[in-house]
Amino acid sequence: MSDSISSDEVKHVAHLARLRLTSEELVTFTDQLRAVLDHAKDVEALELDDVEPMSHPLPIENTMRKDIPNPMLKPSDFLPQAPAVEGGRFLVPKILGEEE
Amino acid sequence: MNSVTPEQYQSASEIADLVATREISALEILERHLNKIEEHEKDVHAFNLVTINEARAAAKETDKLISEGENVGPLAGVPVAIKDNLCTKGIPTTASSKILEGWNPPYDATVVRKLKEAGATIVGKTNLDEFAMGSSTENSAFGPTRNPHDLTCVPGGSSGGSAAAVAAGFAPIAIGSDTGGSIRQPAALCGVVGVKPTYGGVSRYGLLAFASSLDQVGPFATSVKDAAIVHEVIGGYDPLDSTSIKQAPNSFVNEIDQGVKKLKVGIISELMGGIDGITQEVIDQTNIAVSTLSNAGAQVEEVSLPAALYCLSAYYLIAPAEASSNLSRYDGVRYGLRVDGANLQEMNVNTRTEGFGDEVKRRIMLGTYALSAGYYDAYYGKALKVRRLLAENFAELYKDYDVLLSPTSPCTAFKLGAKVDDPMTMYVNDVCTIPSNLVGHPAMSIPFGSGKDGMPIGVQILAPPMKESVMYQVAHTLEKASQ
Numbered sequence: 001m002s003d004s005i006s007s008d009e010v011k012h013v014a015h016l017a018r019l020r021l022t023s024e025e026l027v028t029f030t031d032q033l034r035a036v037l038d039h040a041k042d043v044e045a046l047e048l049d050d051v052e053p054m055s056h057p058l059p060i061e062n063t064m065r066k067d068i069p070n071p072m073l074k075p076s077d078f079l080p081q082a083p084a085v086e087g088g089r090f091l092v093p094k095i096l097g098e099e100e
Numbered sequence: 101m102n103s104v105t106p107e108q109y110q111s112a113s114e115i116a117d118l119v120a121t122r123e124i125s126a127l128e129i130l131e132r133h134l135n136k137i138e139e140h141e142k143d144v145h146a147f148n149l150v151t152i153n154e155a156r157a158a159a160k161e162t163d164k165l166i167s168e169g170e171n172v173g174p175l176a177g178v179p180v181a182i183k184d185n186l187c188t189k190g191i192p193t194t195a196s197s198k199i200l201e202g203w204n205p206p207y208d209a210t211v212v213r214k215l216k217e218a219g220a221t222i223v224g225k226t227n228l229d230e231f232a233m234g235s236s237t238e239n240s241a242f243g244p245t246r247n248p249h250d251l252t253c254v255p256g257g258s259s260g261g262s263a264a265a266v267a268a269g270f271a272p273i274a275i276g277s278d279t280g281g282s283i284r285q286p287a288a289l290c291g292v293v294g295v296k297p298t299y300g301g302v303s304r305y306g307l308l309a310f311a312s313s314l315d316q317v318g319p320f321a322t323s324v325k326d327a328a329i330v331h332e333v334i335g336g337y338d339p340l341d342s343t344s345i346k347q348a349p350n351s352f353v354n355e356i357d358q359g360v361k362k363l364k365v366g367i368i369s370e371l372m373g374g375i376d377g378i379t380q381e382v383i384d385q386t387n388i389a390v391s392t393l394s395n396a397g398a399q400v401e402e403v404s405l406p407a408a409l410y411c412l413s414a415y416y417l418i419a420p421a422e423a424s425s426n427l428s429r430y431d432g433v434r435y436g437l438r439v440d441g442a443n444l445q446e447m448n449v450n451t452r453t454e455g456f457g458d459e460v461k462r463r464i465m466l467g468t469y470a471l472s473a474g475y476y477d478a479y480y481g482k483a484l485k486v487r488r489l490l491a492e493n494f495a496e497l498y499k500d501y502d503v504l505l506s507p508t509s510p511c512t513a514f515k516l517g518a519k520v521d522d523p524m525t526m527y528v529n530d531v532c533t534i535p536s537n538l539v540g541h542p543a544m545s546i547p548f549g550s551g552k553d554g555m556p557i558g559v560q561i562l563a564p565p566m567k568e569s570v571m572y573q574v575a576h577t578l579e580k581a582s583q
Contacts (some may be wrong), residue, residue: 005469017424018431018445019461020453032212033466035524036416043413043482053484054491056313056343057299057509057565061344077206083438087528090433 004034102251104140104346105291106269109322112178113329115272116219119177122166124425126177128160130221133179134476137223137270142495144254145245148194148266150224155179159221165333173218174329180215181265181274183232184225185232186317187306188212196240197230199455200436202378206292209263209306210341211275211317211334218333222269225561230457231427232282232310234258235529239459246516247290248554255515256286258527261319263290266320274328276322279310280415281508281533283318284545288508288558293327294320296533298565299540300345301446302331303338310341311422314415314537324546324575328352331568347566354495355569356576360396363502366403370533371506375409378510378532383556385549389559392581393505393574403497403504407490408535414483415534416527417470422482423460424467430455459565462523491539503574506532508558532560542568546575 005013007030014021014029021029060079075088118124137150162177182188185195187205189212194200209215216222227262229239235579237245245260247253248268250517256266259276261566263286276283278296285293302317309315319330335350367390394400399414415507432438432451439454441447453487456464497504510531519526545558559578563571 004125007467010465011471013465013469014461016472017450017461018428019464019465020449021457028142029462029465030464032523033469035522036466036527037469037479039331039419039524040413040479040483043410043417043486044478045480046410046486048482048485048489051485051488053481054488055484057491057538058343058345060343065339076511078434081203081206083432083436093444093447094440 003031004037103249103414104251104268105248109269110272111323112175112272112321112326115178116174116176118504119162120172121165126162126221127156128466129177130155130179132157133223133271134224137426140268141270143246143251144248144264144268145243146261146268146270147181148196148227148242148261149169151191151222154191155221155223157196157416158216158444161396161484162219162221165175173333174213175273175333176219177218179223179271180275181218181223181226181262181271182234183228183259183262183274183276183376184213184431185228185277185308186212186275188222190226193225193308195231196242197455197457197460198241198437199430199451203436205306207306210303210338212352214334215275220273224261226265226274228261229258230460231308231423232258232277232279233459234283234462234520235526237261241457241459244516247513248511249291253514253555254289254516256289256320256509256513258282260286262320263287263292263294266290267321268290272409273320273326275317275334276536277315277317277318279314280419280530280537283320284533284543284558284560285509285529287514287545288547289461289556291556292320292322293324293544293546294318295327295331296536296542296567297335297542298345298348298559300343301348301542301566302335303341303344305340312426314419314421324572324579325356327352328356328572334566345566349566351449352569352572356572358573360393360398360574360577363398363570364500365393365398365400365574366497366501366504367400368405368408368504369402370405370408370507375531377528378507381551382510386505386559389548389578390505392578396577396581401499405493405497405535407493408485410486411490411534411538412527412531414486415463415530415538416466416510417479417483418487418538420463420467421470422467424464424471427460427464429552459523487538490535494539494541504569506560506562508532508560511549512553512555512557536562544571544575546579548578553577
């Protein structure tokens, strides 16, 4: 049986999910995630080697529509909803380069 | 007990008949409901937004069409409340999250469009647990909803605002979404009817995604027939939803009176005491439902669904895994909240840290962990195999049985604050409803008696995919017996 999640792992997972935790939150979330993962040990312990995983209730592969142009949203429908826009595009802070 | 439920409910079908025959105007129907909202909404907090002006305009339009002899739909003049995770064009849609506050979707969800085309009057957007993650509606960024039967109790969740709106008489119909029981459990706790249709039977276009392989949209109503009518309106194939079923059933009302003679009903023993935490009074009430069906001519037997023992664990790995992926879109770039930062990543982190509440953060982290290298096979992979076992269990049972029966919720409505600090205790509320989501089958809850505390108890009817007609027949039989 593997060990339950550590606070270092919670910190790492928070980073992957682009979340920042305070030191108090790290303690609380670690305890709570551990409780859920401890409960999940019943599933972890099952021998299911010959069972096919089922990721979806419907046995569908790809759903394609006919290649016919349909009316769709125009940039003017959704750009005004964005936090920052410039020249008809979404504006984001600097991605690469040194920080200022 | 501080209750704000009306003495009597007026059904949607009755309203639609009166409006269509001009005995009463859609506007007058609306005003009556707005008055109720005015009177009790401050106590219940069912809504994030009541769209008074848009509703009045819609009701007037319905009246105008009728006066011009136009054919109005089956929901003419019926006030409908919409869960605030369904897109409404030009009307704020928040999922009860700060991260979407102030966002006005540029389009209507397909179910919203269909309701409008059927003549319904949309009265507002109902409160929910943030992004539909919760079982009590306490995880809303805008404060909890209260149970109209006892304002010190939760309404259940996540569609607690929708369930409470119907129970309080604010609207005869509400729409919710159900990922692990989020329609059925609040329906049970608020004493109304709640339906989770077959996965793919109702379009998810315009539903803010939580766990895409589990989410399904469905109705709340005060009667089984009303729920079936609304299901007919919102159901059916939608090319805008790539998981929509081409042969999705959308005719239920005509057969609703057929009774249960010759039907075989299985009682899921694991949910009748086999799993810890299901209260005796709920089991007792389900047993009364069993006798009722038996007296009405059904053949009822106890059956076993062994994989049900592992559903809670499997669900709380699969749903967070899908959520962690779906909610990555809330990054402060295209809509909603942005909290500035020195670079893109810092802006993403600041936005998500401030925009999401604790339960959403918990599930995103849980899902990220369950999908991460080294743990994928042990957690997410195993959970998907449990899902297969469960589907095989159900398939085996449905060779012999037409429907299955169980409690909806392990207990009646609990007090606000009672479980909110202990996520695992809260998650157990979904133990009876989760199996249907994992396999994509239809299931519904109907009110059936009450507990020692006087609060409503719900009984759950489960049916094979696309077999909602039989489910509604059984529900209708139980409903008649409980009146």
